[in-house]
Amino acid sequence: MTKNLTLKEEILPMNNNPEKDEIHVLGSTLLEIGALLMVSGASSGRIRNTINRISDSFGYSADMLISQRTLMLNIYNEDSGHFFNSLKRTSPHGVNFVMLSGISRMSWLIVEQKWNVKQINEELKRLRSLPHYPRMIILSVVGLAGAAFCRLAGGVAFDMVMVFIGTFCGLFVRQEAMKMKFNPYMCVYFAAFVSSLLAGIPAKLGSYDTHEHAFATSVLFLIPGVPLINSFSDMIDGNLQNGLIRGLNGFIISFTIALGLLTSMFIYQF
Amino acid sequence: MELLLLLEKGLWFGIAAVGFAVLFNVPVRTLAPVFIMGALGGLTKTIMLQLELNVIVSTLAGATIVGFLSIPFAHKKHAPPPIFAIPAVIPMVPGILAYRMMLGLINLAGEVNPETYQQILSETVNNGMKVMLILMSLAGGVGVPMLITRKESAKEIRFKKRSR
Known part of the structure; x- marks a missing residue:
């Protein structure tokens, strides 16, 4: 116990200074917020704005490399x-x-109600513990979205049903692969392969030309919408480096989807 | 009949938008606005396409409408505009065109048949350029309200009548 204390004092020689303490705690909380925003799909401009807004309300100026x-x-x-x-x-x-909406709301509350760091950390803890939608609901609603895509592209009822099943299973496979800690791109590949394999059945049974829509739209739930849109908003914001990296990420995901489709096409000999 | 078909399309656009909203784990209170925005944006695009306008211009118009709608909804539901706008524009992503482009690229990498190669090449480049420009106009359209109001945060944007 005593040894720990001395060690801590060696690292932080002035930890009897309250402001020094505050700046440490605030700094790591801000980094935590930035990291959460980044993984949840915020654009770089949004991260910088939020961090600046919070640090301004504490009277500090913040600079970030994102x-x-x-x-x-x-x-x-x-x-x-x-x-x-x-x-x-x-x-x-x-x-x-x-997470994105919770942090944005919180950042305004911090400014308006002068929250302290402890309150921020409690709110972050609460946001982190918020549940996702139940798994079956996610799978079925995304399946419906796939069927909707198929209908918009001009598919018939049989195509829509097969796309629903394909998307449902594809997303299931992706979630399972994520749990097994596969490489994220591999997860996308597995999902694209499974869903196009299932949605390719109408095209294999009937003629390819009339059922092509089912095959092509079954993988649309994988499109990297958030990386691509964030890439563009970063670029017009002047964050060219981040924009390029996000765009490249989106491009690799698209390429992986195409690889999954190709594997099914090879199996079905389209 | 024509109107019924159009409404049906709007419904499917909305459902696709909600599907992506659930996949991105949006707050429950924002699901209804996402449906409305997805449907209206998609309908704008469909109507403009039926008037035989260019597919890129139509998509840009649809995405711009989504972008403008996202601001009042953001005020009303207390969530940042991208949360509404990103799921709502994804149904407009040109999936079939991207698929055809990919098929074309694979064909281009195959054996060279002098009779059809030229045609495949031009179709592939045409589809690819369309996909790229449509994706850019989706992202650009969503950003239009922020760009023309020149505000850092949507919270400062107010669409109200100027007092006389």
């Missing part, structure tokens, strides 16, 4: 000259808009 997998933050108080500087590696990306 990249896809690492964030670097420097907060600085002009009056006292105290500063905090740190890096944080983000966890693997998974789009979660509840």
Whole structure:
């Protein structure tokens, strides 16, 4: 116990200074918020705005270096000259808009009601524990969305049913592959392969020309909409580097989807 | 009859948008606005296509409508505009065109048949350019309200009548 204390004092020689403490706690909380925003699918401009908004309300100026997998933050108080500087590696990306909306709402509450760091951390903990939609609901609604795509492209009822089943199973496979900690691109490949294999049945049974829609639309639930749209909004914002990286990520995902389709086509000999 | 078909299409656009909203785990209170925005954006695109306008221009118009609708909904439901706009524009992604482009690319990599090669090449490039420009207009259309109001946050944007 005593040893721990001395060790801590060696690392933070001035930890009897309350402001020094505050800047450390605030800095790591801000990095946490930035990392959460990044993995939940926020554009770089949004991350920077949110961090600046919160640090301004505490009286610090913040500068950030934002990249896809690492964030670097420097907060600085002009009056006292105290500063905090740190890096944080983000966890693997998974789009979660509840987190995005929760943090955006929180950032305004922080400004309006002058929250302290402890309140922020409690709110972050609450946001992290919020449940996702039940798995069956996700699978069926996304399946319906696939059927809707098929209908919009001009498919008939049989095509729609097969696309529903294909999307349902494809998303299931993707979720399972994610749980088994496969490479994220491999997960997309498996999903694209399974769903196009199932949705290719009408085209195999009937003629290819009339049932092509089912085969082509079955993989649309995998399209990297968030990376591609964020890529564009980053680019017109001037965050060219982030925009390029996000665009490349979206491109690789699209390429993986195409590979999955190709494998099914090879099996069916279309 | 024509109107009924159009409404049916709107319904499917809305359902596809809600599907993506659930996949992206949006708050439950934003699902209804996403449905409305997806349906209206998709309908705008469909109607413009029926008037024989260019597919890129139609998509840009649809995405712009989604972008503008996302601001009042964001105020009403207390969530940032991209949460509404991104799921709502995804049904407009040109899946079939992208698929044809991919098929074309594979054919181009196959054996060279001088009679059909030229045609496949031009079709593939045509589809590919359309896909690229449509994707860009989707992302651009969503950003239009932020760009023309020149505000950092949607919270500062107010569409109200100027007092006389």
